[in-house]
Amino acid sequence: MSEAPLRLLLVALGIAALALVPTLAPPFYANLLIPFFAYSVALIGFNLLFGYTGLLSFGHAMYLGLGAYAAAVVAGVLGIRVFEVVLLAAALAAVVVALPIGFLCVRYTGIFFGMLTLAFGMLAHSFLFKFYHLTGGDSGMRIPRMRILGLEFDAYNKIELLAGPFYYYCLGLMVLAGLLMWRIVHSPFGLQVRALRDNPQKAEYLGVRVRQLRLLAYVISAVYGAIGGAILGFRIGLADPELVHWTHSGHLVFMTVLGGFSSFFGPVVGALTLTLLQDQLQSITQYWRFVLGAILAAIVIFFPRGLAGLAIDTAGRLARRKPSQVAA
Amino acid sequence: MTPLLEAKGVSKFFGEFCALREVSVAVAANEFVSIVGPNGAGKTTLVNLLTGLLLPSSGQVFFKGQTISGVGPIALAKRGMARTFQLVQIFPQLTVAETIAAAVISEEGKQWRLLHALALDAAVTRRVEEVAAIFGLSDRLQHAARALSQGEKKLLDVASAFALRPEVILLDEPTSGVSTSEKHALMRTLVGAAKAAGVKSVILVEHDMDLVAAYSERIVALAEGKVLADLPPGPFFADPHIVATVVGKRSASHAQHQGS
Numbered sequence: 166m167s168e169a170p171l172r173l174l175l176v177a178l179g180i181a182a183l184a185l186v187p188t189l190a191p192p193f194y195a196n197l198l199i200p201f202f203a204y205s206v207a208l209i210g211f212n213l214l215f216g217y218t219g220l221l222s223f224g225h226a227m228y229l230g231l232g233a234y235a236a237a238v239v240a241g242v243l244g245i246r247v248f249e250v251v252l253l254a255a256a257l258a259a260v261v262v263a264l265p266i267g268f269l270c271v272r273y274t275g276i277f278f279g280m281l282t283l284a285f286g287m288l289a290h291s292f293l294f295k296f297y298h299l300t301g302g303d304s305g306m307r308i309p310r311m312r313i314l315g316l317e318f319d320a321y322n323k324i325e326l327l328a329g330p331f332y333y334y335c336l337g338l339m340v341l342a343g344l345l346m347w348r349i350v351h352s353p354f355g356l357q358v359r360a361l362r363d364n365p366q367k368a369e370y371l372g373v374r375v376r377q378l379r380l381l382a383y384v385i386s387a388v389y390g391a392i393g394g395a396i397l398g399f400r401i402g403l404a405d406p407e408l409v410h411w412t413h414s415g416h417l418v419f420m421t422v423l424g425g426f427s428s429f430f431g432p433v434v435g436a437l438t439l440t441l442l443q444d445q446l447q448s449i450t451q452y453w454r455f456v457l458g459a460i461l462a463a464i465v466i467f468f469p470r471g472l473a474g475l476a477i478d479t480a481g482r483l484a485r486r487k488p489s490q491v492a493a
Numbered sequence: 494m495t496p497l498l499e500a501k502g503v504s505k506f507f508g509e510f511c512a513l514r515e516v517s518v519a520v521a522a523n524e525f526v527s528i529v530g531p532n533g534a535g536k537t538t539l540v541n542l543l544t545g546l547l548l549p550s551s552g553q554v555f556f557k558g559q560t561i562s563g564v565g566p567i568a569l570a571k572r573g574m575a576r577t578f579q580l581v582q583i584f585p586q587l588t589v590a591e592t593i594a595a596a597v598i599s600e601e602g603k604q605w606r607l608l609h610a611l612a613l614d615a616a617v618t619r620r621v622e623e624v625a626a627i628f629g630l631s632d633r634l635q636h637a638a639r640a641l642s643q644g645e646k647k648l649l650d651v652a653s654a655f656a657l658r659p660e661v662i663l664l665d666e667p668t669s670g671v672s673t674s675e676k677h678a679l680m681r682t683l684v685g686a687a688k689a690a691g692v693k694s695v696i697l698v699e700h701d702m703d704l705v706a707a708y709s710e711r712i713v714a715l716a717e718g719k720v721l722a723d724l725p726p727g728p729f730f731a732d733p734h735i736v737a738t739v740v741g742k743r744s745a746s747h748a749q750h751q752g753s
Contacts, residue, residue: 348607351611352609353603353606353617356595360587363587364582364585366566367578368595369570370576371596371599371654373595373604374567375567
């Protein structure tokens with residue numbers, strides 16, 4: 166029972182540390198962490214599908230792209246430069262797109278689900294790439310600066326905006342998305358998706374509506390992906406087809422596995438680690454992708470539960486080594 | 494009296510092969526019926542038809558007066574029939590409490606409550622504790638299912654099915670993989686649980702004739718896809734031809750298994 170307060174403490178410390186970054190570190194670092202917030206939100210959703218429901222999607226970057234393009238359409242084309250409206254539009258677009266695609270994909274599991282999601286991701290990529298007059302093709306669509314919380318922040322240039330107000334906005338968004346997902350995975354729905362992940366046949370005989378629950382998990386994860394994509398789009402100022410490319414989907418899987426999909430906070434740990442690691446490696450060597458690949462291979466072979474799993478196991482071992490002072 | 498569960502003249506073909514031919518079986522409320530027969534007699538096919546998993550090639554299956562041919566497991570659970578499998582079925586990463594709760598959630602229709610805190614749901618918790626108590630799993634509630642002993646896994650498997658509050662439960666060789674000395678204890682637990690949980694009828698598929706004789710009120714023997722006998726235990730075991738067909742072949746094939 167001492168686990169819950171400890172976890173709460175760690176989370177509070179993590180949030181506090183993140184909140185201090187803009188004041189203590191140069192703007193470069195706050196700016197670097199915006200993609201971390203975007204990926205965290207996306208991966209918290211992605212892991213409902215992967216870790217909790219047992220469905221590994223190789224096309225999830227599609228929803229990040231959808232979020233960014235929704236921002237480009239709402240703020241750029243329609244001229245509604247209000248980030249909250251963009252977030253809402255991104256979420257709605259994700260529901261509209263994920264319902265039919267999810268309906269088709271969740272009929273399959275394992276490699277077939279993976280391949281089908283990959284196929285839809287590639288379809289989305291070629292659509293964005295080829296329909297030049299609609300999407301701008303490979304040059305993408307511009308995403309203009311937007312108001313956040315109704316404020317213009319005229320006095321700030323883009324970097325200052327990102328490293329200041331928008332940083333805190335994203336931190337808040339991530340905490341909110343995390344809290345909401347915490348409720349979801351601890352709900353009756355959250356329990357039943359874990360049951361169907363472990364044994365779909367048995368689950369059906371216990372009245373678990375396997376396909377509908379899988380579909381709902383897929384749609385929720387898509388919404389999280391689109392929110393993450395909108396944050397990413399705000400920072401880059403551009404929605405381009407590479408966001409949807411299957412290698413970007415692989416990037417999402419990489420971060421989740423790195424952090425550990427079997428724990429709630431694993432994906433957040435993975436997103437943070439990869440964001441910082443990639444930045445460091447890129448400044449050291451041009452072969453940074455090679456190093457990342459080697460790290461992923463090592464993680465899968467030696468720590469299949471990822472960095473978060475490693476931390477939990479280590480903490481558990483340390484706790485056990487101490488003479489038991491906890492009263493039963 | 495209309496039977497609770499009834500198969501009327503069902504046949505099942507798999508391609509050219511006829512697994513069941515014109516089989517009629519009825520189970521009344523408050524009845525304990527065993528289905529026996531040598532390997533390949535069609536027991537599994539009959540069970541799959543009775544539980545709506547397979548669509549009969551001809552004939553119909555009725556449950557509470559409504560056809561359930563091919564309705565599938567989810568609808569079946571909703572209508573009040575549960576089944577367990579010969580091979581133990583668990584959710585390895587879930588705890589005992591979570592496994593039972595998964596069924597309770599279905600039964601109470603709470604699966605769409607996305608923001609409902611399950612841990613604070615007193616109704617679900619109470620029901621989980623109730624079911625666990627019936628099966629002697631109360632001190633195992635927080636254990637992972639994969640860490641249980643084989644016998645406990647079996648109990649958990651059946652317990653989760655009971656948590657659905659079924660009217661009929663179909664137990665497919667519930668004592669397979671359990672040592673001979675523990676078989677009777679397990680059966681006593683299961684039958685006691687069925688009574689305690691308000692299950693009306695139990696259908697048992699079993700190879701062990703001792704268990705069949707001890708618990709059945711009626712025995713349906715299948716051989717080569719047909720009903721060989723449908724009798725109470727007394728007359729059933731008094732007929733040497735029936736016993737030879739069901740038991741004889743069974744022990745012969747059993748001996749063969751052990752020899753190989």
